[in-house]
Amino acid sequence: MPQRGVGIDLVTFEHALDPVLSERLAALGVKWRPQRYGRRGPLGSLGRVFRASRALRGATVVHARSDLAAAAAMLAGIDRWLWDVRSLWVDQKVASGVVRAGSLQERAMRWVERRAARRSTAVVALTGSAINELDRRYAGVVSSKARVVTTCTDLERFGVSPLPPLPLRVLLAGTLNRYYDVPAMLDLVSELRRKNPVELIVASPEDTAWETELERAEVVRISADPEEMVDLVSSCHVGLSMCRDDAGPSLLAAMPTKVGEFLA
Numbered sequence: 001m002p003q004r005g006v007g008i009d010l011v012t013f014e015h016a017l018d019p020v021l022s023e024r025l026a027a028l029g030v031k032w033r034p035q036r037y038g039r040r041g042p043l044g045s046l047g048r049v050f051r052a053s054r055a056l057r058g059a060t061v062v063h064a065r066s067d068l069a070a071a072a073a074m075l076a077g078i079d080r081w082l083w084d085v086r087s088l089w090v091d092q093k094v095a096s097g098v099v100r101a102g103s104l105q106e107r108a109m110r111w112v113e114r115r116a117a118r119r120s121t122a123v124v125a126l127t128g129s130a131i132n133e134l135d136r137r138y139a140g141v142v143s144s145k146a147r148v149v150t151t152c153t154d155l156e157r158f159g160v161s162p163l164p165p166l167p168l169r170v171l172l173a174g175t176l177n178r179y180y181d182v183p184a185m186l187d188l189v190s191e192l193r194r195k196n197p198v199e200l201i202v203a204s205p206e207d208t209a210w211e212t213e214l215e216r217a218e219v220v221r222i223s224a225d226p227e228e229m230v231d232l233v234s235s236c237h238v239g240l241s242m243c244r245d246d247a248g249p250s251l252l253a254a255m256p257t258k259v260g261e262f263l264a
Helices: 019-027 041-056 067-075 089-095 104-119 128-137 182-193 211-216 226-234 248-253 257-263
Strands: 008-014 030-036 061-065 080-084 122-125 146-148 168-173 198-203 238-240
Touching: 008 041, 019 030, 030 041, 041 067, 061 067, 067 080, 067 089, 067 104, 089 104, 089 248, 104 128, 122 128, 128 146, 128 248, 168 182, 168 226, 182 198, 182 211, 182 238, 198 226, 226 257, 238 257
Parallel strands: 008 030, 061 080, 080 122, 122 146, 168 198, 168 238
Antiparallel strands: none
8 A cells, every 4th residue: 555655654552662573564664653552451541542542633544453443543533444343342351351341441342332333434343243243232333334354364374284294283372361261272182182192382472371271281382473373383283262152242253363374
């Protein structure tokens, strides 16, 4: 798009800057405007919404990734903006225990979701069932302006490759928060180990709530940046990504990108 004369500003909130990514974006003609992430919790989220809204003012078109970005676009008074649903955000936060059911925060984000469904110019989601659920909630206002992009997997990078040699290598990749059923995945690995040797690889960017269980499962912990994920995925036989089956309506929108990368 920059080659067509369209200026692209990328506004993100970061704990630390990545100079390599900055150079790559600049080479593509993208103006990256990273903001300080700030504090965690509801007040931190509210602060990021206000700061994002200031950064968005004057934009012709905005791609709002998830509900907080949608709130910022509406607060900034943007006329044309795309709501990238990503997940049924507040349902997922309640299911994972980040937001308390019935709290002021939940009620506020339900209001944001309702307003975003009605005021967004266009909508994209990862699943058709997410669009159907939003239509059910908001009198059918979403589907006429919505498209489904089932994954955002880069198929030029992730492609078909021959199976690696044995022993069986199982991969747990990406963020492992309480939305995922890590105990069930470890049980599956234990069952596989009853029949064959299994090497369990965990490539997670941060500590999880299951460090004791992972250590007991004798996992191999590695660090992999996005450029290294292609080789890592192709070096494994099985990729695991199991969401909790008690996560309620949020499961209607769940489609982790890593699933597409495993299947590509």
